[in-house]
Amino acid sequence: MAIPTGKVYLVGAGPGDAGLLTIKGHECLARADVVVYDRLINQGLLDYAPNGAEKIYVGKAPYRHALRQEEINELLVELARQGKQVVRLKGGDPFVFGRGGEEALALKAAGIPFEVVPGVTAAIAVPAYAGIPVTHRGLASTVAFITGNEDPGKESSAINWEGLAGAVDTLVFLMGMANLAPIVSRLLACGRPPGTPVALIRWGTRAEQETLVGTLADIEAKAQETGFSNPAIIVVGQVVTLRSTLAWLEGKPLFGRRVVITRPRAQVEAMARRLAELGAEVLAFPAIEIEPPADWSPVDAALAKIKDFEWLIFTSANGVRYFCRRLQERQLDIRTLAGIKIAAIGPATARALQERGLLPAWQPGEYVAEAVAAGLGPLLQGRRVLLPRADIARPFLAEDLRRQGAQVTEVAVYRTVKREGDASALRELLAAGKVTAVTFTSSSTVKSFLELLGKDALTLMEGVDVFCIGPITAATAREAGLAVTATAGEYTEAGLIQAMLDYYAGRKAGEEN
Numbered sequence: 001m002a003i004p005t006g007k008v009y010l011v012g013a014g015p016g017d018a019g020l021l022t023i024k025g026h027e028c029l030a031r032a033d034v035v036v037y038d039r040l041i042n043q044g045l046l047d048y049a050p051n052g053a054e055k056i057y058v059g060k061a062p063y064r065h066a067l068r069q070e071e072i073n074e075l076l077v078e079l080a081r082q083g084k085q086v087v088r089l090k091g092g093d094p095f096v097f098g099r100g101g102e103e104a105l106a107l108k109a110a111g112i113p114f115e116v117v118p119g120v121t122a123a124i125a126v127p128a129y130a131g132i133p134v135t136h137r138g139l140a141s142t143v144a145f146i147t148g149n150e151d152p153g154k155e156s157s158a159i160n161w162e163g164l165a166g167a168v169d170t171l172v173f174l175m176g177m178a179n180l181a182p183i184v185s186r187l188l189a190c191g192r193p194p195g196t197p198v199a200l201i202r203w204g205t206r207a208e209q210e211t212l213v214g215t216l217a218d219i220e221a222k223a224q225e226t227g228f229s230n231p232a233i234i235v236v237g238q239v240v241t242l243r244s245t246l247a248w249l250e251g252k253p254l255f256g257r258r259v260v261i262t263r264p265r266a267q268v269e270a271m272a273r274r275l276a277e278l279g280a281e282v283l284a285f286p287a288i289e290i291e292p293p294a295d296w297s298p299v300d301a302a303l304a305k306i307k308d309f310e311w312l313i314f315t316s317a318n319g320v321r322y323f324c325r326r327l328q329e330r331q332l333d334i335r336t337l338a339g340i341k342i343a344a345i346g347p348a349t350a351r352a353l354q355e356r357g358l359l360p361a362w363q364p365g366e367y368v369a370e371a372v373a374a375g376l377g378p379l380l381q382g383r384r385v386l387l388p389r390a391d392i393a394r395p396f397l398a399e400d401l402r403r404q405g406a407q408v409t410e411v412a413v414y415r416t417v418k419r420e421g422d423a424s425a426l427r428e429l430l431a432a433g434k435v436t437a438v439t440f441t442s443s444s445t446v447k448s449f450l451e452l453l454g455k456d457a458l459t460l461m462e463g464v465d466v467f468c469i470g471p472i473t474a475a476t477a478r479e480a481g482l483a484v485t486a487t488a489g490e491y492t493e494a495g496l497i498q499a500m501l502d503y504y505a506g507r508k509a510g511e512e513n
Helices: 023-030 043-048 069-081 100-109 122-129 161-167 177-189 219-226 238-246 265-277 297-304 317-329 347-354 369-379 396-403 424-431 443-453 471-479 493-512
Strands: 007-012 034-037 054-057 085-090 114-117 143-147 170-174 197-202 210-215 232-236 258-261 281-284 288-291 311-314 341-344 384-390 407-418 437-440 465-468
Touching (some): 007 100, 023 043, 043 281, 043 424, 085 100, 177 197, 177 232, 197 219, 311 347, 369 396, 396 407, 437 493
Parallel strands (some): 034 054, 034 085, 143 170, 258 437
Antiparallel strands (some): 170 232
C-alpha cells in the first residue's frame, strides 16, 4: 500500500523574539511530524512541536553550512514522500532573503503539496525594536530591503546602487556587517551624503540586542572600535534619528536578561508574559510536569466519606485543580463540600479556589506549611482534616497538625514527575554565558532541573543568577550547591518577579554610582 504524500509548511519564525511567531505558524508546529529549522530561530519555538516530533538542524553560519541548500531541498521532498507533515522553520520571513522561493520551487517540481506561512521579517521588526520606524511621515516615504551578502569583488553588481542612493529614503541591509565597508563606499560614491544617519543592530529582538548609531562618515570606525559583528542589519536613512526618542525596549527593567522558567508547562504562560512585558527574553524549560496520581482509590475513599471532615486544607493551586477535577469525575460538585471549612496556603491557592466558587475561611500571613501549622493548629484540636496534596509533599504539616491534636487524612491528588526531554539547547546557552537567571518555584523544580542538566550542572550554573520563590525552595537550592541570588519576600509568582526586579535595580544603581 502506497504511503500518502505528506505536506511541507514553509513557516517564518520571525527575527528571534518567540512572541513574534504568527498564530498560524504556531498551529503548524503543533501538528508537525518533523521540524527542519535554521540557525537563528529562537530554540524555544521547537517546544511548540509535539513531544515525538523529529527536529533536524540545517542551519547556515558564515563559512559553515550544516547542509547545502540543494540538500535541504532534497530533504524536504524526501520527508514529505514518507507521508510526514513537515515544518520548514525559517528565520524571519521565508520569502525575504530566506531562500524560501527556491525550496517552494523544488517542492513544486517534485509534486509535493506545500504552504507558505509568512513571518515577521527582521527588516522591519529589528529596527522597530531599536526604536526606528523604516518609514515616517516627513522623513521616509520609501524603503528598500537589500542583501548585505553580495560579493563586493564582483565586476558587475546586481544591485542598483545609484537608484538606492538617490531615490530610496530608508535602506535596510540584511546580514551585511562583513560588507560594511563596500556598502558605505558604494553609497558615498553614488551621492549619499556622508552625514546620513546609520544604525547597526545586532541580535535584534533578542536579549543580546545591541544598537550602534553613527553616520556614513564614521560608522565603519565605530564598528571596528566596538567589534560590532553579525548577525546584524544595517539601517541607512533619516529615520535613524528617531531612535533617540522612540527607543522603547532598552528602557525596560529586565532588558538584556534571558530568564529560564522551570515550572510545569501548564503554569508557564502567565509568568512568561509578565517577564516579557518587563523586557526579559524568556526561555521555558519545564523541569517537572504535574500528572494525576497513579492510583485514585485513596482520594475516592476520602470523597466517599467527605461529610466526615470538618476542614479541607489546600497547600497549592495544583491541589485545588486536581481535587476539584476528581470531584467532577465522580459526578460530584462543590455542594458536596457544604459545611466544610477550607484553608488555603497562599493567594494563588485562594484564587484557584475562588475560580471554582469556593471561598477559603482561613489563610496564613506567611505562605509556608510552618505558618499554616502554627496558625491553624490550635483551631483543629480534635477536628477531622482532609489534606489533599502532592505525592512528594513535605510531611511536616500533617505531622505537626497531628501533634497538636488534629485527625489528619492525607491523600495525594497529583504527582510531580521529572520532565523527560533534551537539555542540549539549554546546556549550550549556559556554556556560552547566554543565560542571565533561572527561577525556581519548588524544591522539585530545583532537583529535576539539575538532573536534566547532568553531572556538570553546577559548573554550567556558575555566574547564573538564581531566584527562588520561598525559603524552602532556596534551602533546597543551596543544599544542591547553587548560590541563591535572591528569595521572594512574598512567596508567590509576583513576589518572585519582584525579587528579580529589586535585585537588578539595585545592581544597576550600584553600577551607576
